[in-house]
Amino acid sequence: MPDIIRLLPDSVANQIAAGEVVQRPASAVKELLENAIDAGAGLVKLIVKDAGKTLIQVIDNGLGMSITDARMSFERHATSKINTADDLFALTTKGFRGEALASIAAIAQVEMKTRKADQELGTVIQIEGGEVKLQESCSCPVGTSIAVKNLFFNVPARRNFLKSEAVEFRHIIDEFERVALAHPEVAFSLHHNGAEVFNLSKTNQRQRIVALFGNPYNTRLAPLDEHTNILVLSGFIGKPEFAKRSRGEQFFFLNKRFIRNAYLHHAVQSAYSELLPKEAFPSYFIFLEVDPRTIDVNIHPTKTEVKFEDDRSIYAILRSSVKKSLGQNNISPSLDFEQEMGIEIPLRTKGETVVQPGITVDTNFNPFSNERKGNDTPKTDYLKNMDWGQNYSRHAYNQLELLNETGKTAHADDPSEEQQTLNTKWDTDPASETTSKPVQLHNRYILAPIKSGFVLIDQQSAHERILYERFTGFMREKKCFSQKTLFPESIELSGGDMVTIRELLPDLTLIGFDISEFGLNTIAINGVPVEMQDLNIASVLEALIEESKHRQHEFRLNPADSIARAMARNASVKSGRKLSEEEMSAMIDSLFACSMPYATPDGRPTLLTYGLDELERKFKK
Ligand code: ADP
Ligand code: MG
Numbered sequence: 001m002p003d004i005i006r007l008l009p010d011s012v013a014n015q016i017a018a019g020e021v022v023q024r025p026a027s028a029v030k031e032l033l034e035n036a037i038d039a040g041a042g043l044v045k046l047i048v049k050d051a052g053k054t055l056i057q058v059i060d061n062g063l064g065m066s067i068t069d070a071r072m073s074f075e076r077h078a079t080s081k082i083n084t085a086d087d088l089f090a091l092t093t094k095g096f097r098g099e100a101l102a103s104i105a106a107i108a109q110v111e112m113k114t115r116k117a118d119q120e121l122g123t124v125i126q127i128e129g130g131e132v133k134l135q136e137s138c139s140c141p142v143g144t145s146i147a148v149k150n151l152f153f154n155v156p157a158r159r160n161f162l163k164s165e166a167v168e169f170r171h172i173i174d175e176f177e178r179v180a181l182a183h184p185e186v187a188f189s190l191h192h193n194g195a196e197v198f199n200l201s202k203t204n205q206r207q208r209i210v211a212l213f214g215n216p217y218n219t220r221l222a223p224l225d226e227h228t229n230i231l232v233l234s235g236f237i238g239k240p241e242f243a244k245r246s247r248g249e250q251f252f253f254l255n256k257r258f259i260r261n262a263y264l265h266h267a268v269q270s271a272y273s274e275l276l277p278k279e280a281f282p283s284y285f286i287f288l289e290v291d292p293r294t295i296d297v298n299i300h301p302t303k304t305e306v307k308f309e310d311d312r313s314i315y316a317i318l319r320s321s322v323k324k325s326l327g328q329n330n331i332s333p334s335l336d337f338e339q340e341m342g343i344e345i346p347l348r349t350k351g352e353t354v355v356q357p358g359i360t361v362d363t364n365f366n367p368f369s370n371e372r373k374g375n376d377t378p379k380t381d382y383l384k385n386m387d388w389g390q391n392y393s394r395h396a397y398n399q400l401e402l403l404n405e406t407g408k409t410a411h412a413d414d415p416s417e418e419q420q421t422l423n424t425k426w427d428t429d430p431a432s433e434t435t436s437k438p439v440q441l442h443n444r445y446i447l448a449p450i451k452s453g454f455v456l457i458d459q460q461s462a463h464e465r466i467l468y469e470r471f472t473g474f475m476r477e478k479k480c481f482s483q484k485t486l487f488p489e490s491i492e493l494s495g496g497d498m499v500t501i502r503e504l505l506p507d508l509t510l511i512g513f514d515i516s517e518f519g520l521n522t523i524a525i526n527g528v529p530v531e532m533q534d535l536n537i538a539s540v541l542e543a544l545i546e547e548s549k550h551r552q553h554e555f556r557l558n559p560a561d562s563i564a565r566a567m568a569r570n571a572s573v574k575s576g577r578k579l580s581e582e583e584m585s586a587m588i589d590s591l592f593a594c595s596m597p598y599a600t601p602d603g604r605p606t607l608l609t610y611g612l613d614e615l616e617r618k619f620k621k
Contacts, residue, residue: 011130014076014106015155021103024162025052026171028108028148031100033179036060037186038081038093039144042202046176046190051168053159054150061143064116070123071135073112076102091292094257101146106130107158108151114144129154173197177212178258181251181285184208209236209285213249216242219614222328224286226321231290231314233321237268238283240275240326241598242605249283255292259306264288267315271322277596284322288314438584444575446584453611457591460575461599461606466590467531467568468601475510475560482512482527489525490518491538497545498523504548507560511567532571540570565601 008016022028029052036044039062049055065073072078079098082091104110105127115122122140126133152159162168169192176198180188184205190198200211210217221236238249252259264286272282294309308314436449446457474480493501498521505515512529525537532540547566548555555562573579579587591597591606599605 010076011106014102014130017076017099018103018106018155019158021099022107022151024171025056025151025168026175028052028056028104028151029058029172030175030179031095031104032056032058032146032148033175034094035100035146036062036144037179037183038095039063041143041186043187044189046188048169048172048190048192050193051165052151052172053162053165053168055147056151057145057147059143059145061141064119064122064143065114066116066119067123067137070112070114070125071132073101074105074110074125074127074132078102092255102130104148104151107155108153109149111147111149112144113138113140115140115142117142178251178253180212181208182253182256182258182287205234205285205287206236216608219609219611220283221285222325224321224325226317226324228317230294230310231288231317233286233288233318235286236284237286237322237325240272240280240282241609243272243276243280243282243598249285250281251285253287254295254306255289256287261306263311263315264318267319268322271319271326275326280596280599286318288318290314437581438588440579440584443578446579446587448584448588450609452613453609453615455607455609457588457607458575458605459577459579459587460572461604462587462591462597463572464568464600465594465597465606466587467571468564469594469596470531471511471529471564471567472561474512475507475564478510480510480512481530482514483530483533484514484527485525489537490522491525491541492522493545495521500545500548501541504544504559504563507563510560511564529567529571532567535571540567543570568601 021031025048029046029048033044033046036058039060041060041062043061045057045059047055047057047059069080075098077098078101079096081087081093081096081098087096101110106129109128110126112125112127113122121137123135124138124140125135152162173190176188176190180186180198180200184203184207187202188198188200189196198212200208203211206218206221206223209221220238220242222239224233224235224237226233235253250265252261252264268282268284268286276282290308296307438446438448440446440459441456444459446459446462448455448457501515501523508515512527512531513525514527516524516526518524528535528537544563544566548562551562597606
């Protein structure tokens, strides 16, 4: 029997290693950007074509490489960053494994041009699938340019595995953001398919965040600053009112390297706990500096995970300094509406449930009566018959039926205790008429003055939030308001959609639908939620069925919440609809009665605040 064990040829070994280092174009982007930073560059340019599938090029003005180094850099385990095993424990650079360039060159066509400042001529090297095709002198600027073409050209399985251009480019942006955030002292640019996506000049930490994520961040951030023996903390945390429903901008950097750490995330989230509703996530950009000897970065090839020697202390320091910053900056999730407007903004703390307002039956009350505000709005508009929050107009009330737990309808004819809820802030405060009234802009936004400036509310997003909380409240309380349809509408469905509707039915009933099966694959709509009485119900249900198919996973995990979201989106008043003053006022009231007024269920902002001090600053020379 001949021996059968052989050493793998280098090219194969490199391809295997490459699989670990380079999973997708974004991994190559990360490695190249990090090399440029390690080389001390002050200016880094990233050029990408087709989300990195055809070209990833990083040009830096860093140290550059000698002829020999240029050739060596593509060898596996070739690095200038460590000499001895001890160095591993005192790392200040991003790279150290000496694997990245070898790996990238094994699975792409790479051209490197590099020159050191003290050399007249630079070096150009072309490598394809790990084989050097060309190496010669060339004239080129000081620094290094590495162009990676046709990534995975010789690993078709990998290439086919790549996601859509949008997804892959999103990953590239993620990596770019991480490196750019950690190095505001370096200028960066990013071009994709010939278009400039980012152009970031050298700046400070705060301005870098703003440059990456937009001007609104300027006012949303509170600084973090803590020096202890084991840890130096800096960076910014987002004020609670701008928290997002979806995980937004959440970044930890350890010694200027992006890391993920669920434990540290928990420390931050818990520092906010009192200030945020359950479903909201704060933004943060937190920089931790520790002695490199106290961490182990070597536990994961892509190095986004780390182990701390003393993670408990770090947790405690982080949590308390986030708390301190929130306290020092006097941040609470309230908005100080002008007193004259008399709007109370209920502050809700974690655990407190939002009680859905009941039906209000003051027979003398009409929140849309013209004499009170002295303007002349027609009353036929369904928006006015529908309540945005606490108030039901008499008209709407007359048509209301309260669906109780058993699904039977019962008239709510005991007005006694709900009557109080009619004492709305608008109603009780006549001063509001002469002072700050809300104004609608472009049939789309509501501008309302507050004590410290003004808020700009997006009517569609705001209404989506209001309806979402209303529907989830109905589901929780098993009490909803249903509007009987005069002529039950029948809708024919495909067999598959019929199955879907049956699955959704229990939760649809909870928000006010009264649907019965009517022969094979036909349903009859006998009642609809009051909020939806003027909508085309067939198309609303169709949209819901579509959504539940596309987001099967979510719908399966949490059908009630998914339905509430979809319905809120569908039934919300759209941009472009003119609102009367009463409608706007009611909407503002309802929005601030929400437990999380600042964002839609899927995390889009519902309102922006503008402070007087900010305005003053802007009008200064
Ligand atoms: P590592 O970064 O882990 O050392 P790499 O494979 O990424 O390994 O790079 C190998 C070596 O090539 C680096 O140690 C560095 O000396 C050199 N190098 C890579 N990129 C650059 C660059 N942009 N400018 C200067 N030198 C570089
Ligand atoms: Mg490297």
